[in-house]
Amino acid sequence: MISLQRRQLVGHDILLARHGNHICSMRVDRGSGRVIALLDDGSVDSAPNLISPDLHLPETLRSVLREDRKFFGIVSAVTVVVGGLFFATCAGMAASMAxxxxxxxxxxxxSYAY
Known part of the structure; x- marks a missing residue:
């Protein structure tokens, strides 16, 4: 079962354990998979964002939408086409009965029978 929750960043915990209150700001470098912290003395430290590369993290809503974008696009297009055909059929039947x-x-x- 997919748990659609925000992923907790392991790098934040590692940096907080290393430096505590000496951290001024933190940012996530998604390209390298690391969390980078600016310390109050001006130095910079980083920590990996994953415990193990083989560890499968729970899916998030954003990752599900990103992976299934093509599927959702096709389903939406088919729904719009079927709705349009239904509307055109109803309009055509109403016009033929007018x-x-x-x-x-x-x-x-x-209408008066009920």
Whole structure:
């Protein structure tokens, strides 16, 4: 089961354990998979963001949408096409019944039956 929760950054915990209150700011370098901290003495330290490269982290909503973008696009396009066909069919049927007085009388009779 996919748990759609925000991933906790291991690098933050490692840097907090190393330096505590001496951290001025932290940022995530997603390209290298590291968290980088600026310390109050002006130095910079970094820590890996993963415990193990083989560790499978839980999926997030953003990662699910990114991986399944093509699928969701196809489903959306098919839904729009089917909805358009349904609307066109209903509009065509209504237009074909508009000039027929027997159909109007039949529809009025059924509306008062309930």
């Amino acid at each position: 000039g027929n007085p027997e159909m109007a009388e039949l529809l009025l009779a059924y």
